[in-house]
Amino acid sequence: MKEKIIRILAELRPEFDFAKEDVNFIEEGMLDSFDVVSLVDSLDREFGISINGIDIVPENFATVESIAKLVTRNGGK
Amino acid sequence: MDKVTSIEEIVRRVADVRDLHRGFITNFFFDETKHKRWIENGSLFAETIGDAYFLVKCDENFWNVFYTATTLESLKSGLGIFGARHHDTTLMIDVVNRKDCCEQTAASLAEIGFRDYCRLVRMSKKTTEVNVPPSNDVSFATRDDAAEVLRLLCLFFDKKAEQIPSIEELETMAEHGLILVLKKENRIAGFIAYELTKASLYLRYWFVHPDFRELGVGSKLMNRFLYEGRGTKRIQLWVICSNENAVKRYCHYGYINENMYDYVITNRDIRYERKDH
Numbered sequence: 001m002k003e004k005i006i007r008i009l010a011e012l013r014p015e016f017d018f019a020k021e022d023v024n025f026i027e028e029g030m031l032d033s034f035d036v037v038s039l040v041d042s043l044d045r046e047f048g049i050s051i052n053g054i055d056i057v058p059e060n061f062a063t064v065e066s067i068a069k070l071v072t073r074n075g076g077k
Numbered sequence: 078m079d080k081v082t083s084i085e086e087i088v089r090r091v092a093d094v095r096d097l098h099r100g101f102i103t104n105f106f107f108d109e110t111k112h113k114r115w116i117e118n119g120s121l122f123a124e125t126i127g128d129a130y131f132l133v134k135c136d137e138n139f140w141n142v143f144y145t146a147t148t149l150e151s152l153k154s155g156l157g158i159f160g161a162r163h164h165d166t167t168l169m170i171d172v173v174n175r176k177d178c179c180e181q182t183a184a185s186l187a188e189i190g191f192r193d194y195c196r197l198v199r200m201s202k203k204t205t206e207v208n209v210p211p212s213n214d215v216s217f218a219t220r221d222d223a224a225e226v227l228r229l230l231c232l233f234f235d236k237k238a239e240q241i242p243s244i245e246e247l248e249t250m251a252e253h254g255l256i257l258v259l260k261k262e263n264r265i266a267g268f269i270a271y272e273l274t275k276a277s278l279y280l281r282y283w284f285v286h287p288d289f290r291e292l293g294v295g296s297k298l299m300n301r302f303l304y305e306g307r308g309t310k311r312i313q314l315w316v317i318c319s320n321e322n323a324v325k326r327y328c329h330y331g332y333i334n335e336n337m338y339d340y341v342i343t344n345r346d347i348r349y350e351r352k353d354h
Contacts, residue, residue: 029309033108053091053094
């Protein structure tokens, strides 16, 4: 799952290395609110899910780990 | 419409639409600082029609409408009702998405009377090393410069298309060193206003007054801007598509089109007219 998430992130923002685990993508400015909306759409399609509205908060998009937990919590595998 | 009283209310209402699990389209991109300011100054209102939730930022002469809806059909239906209720008001809507999605949404909303006002595209580039030392002619704007920057923005930019910041926002930007100015003859000859978030730079406005063109003001500002953004990895900006000179200039500087567009549409028979900047 993490590889798929990193691929989606890389397609969205090819200039950044999302495989690095020690940064917060939101705080670093690697993802902005436009990107989060696009990312939710991509995650929905890639994993066949519909992420709950209450889950669309910045902290759930801060790292690959938090995005993976978000996808799992919403039924993605 | 109801006045919005808290950020939590917006988050909850947007989540409610999403939780219908019938799809999700929006032009509302959350910015806590900016939206809190709108709530505090009492200019943000909301209305729910069917599956669509509308947030409305009331400006002096027009309203910016932000939507969150399940499908294009539910948006079209809700906006049709909203537009009829507020037919005496100029409504401006930014449809932000990939080009094909913008085309589809704009075409659908044209059926209920919304027409093109103008189109913007997001461009970006990787930040490059700055080899030229920045000019000493360029300085950080002070809080006192904010009013003049706002006056120039209102005079030379389009309020309906270019999201002119409030005086409070400009004063805050000045306090945080996010406005660069070059002064000549005790006047602001040009300025750059930007946002900086560790890895990303966002160029919001780059302006040279017509009285000071062809004097290198713009390039001095740009060099200083790049210097201030050293250490970032990416620079982005929005530019009006019909402003071919600006698009060419940015291409020349290495910016590429991101396929992220903003189709500005309106319920009025008005079109963007380029101002000289």
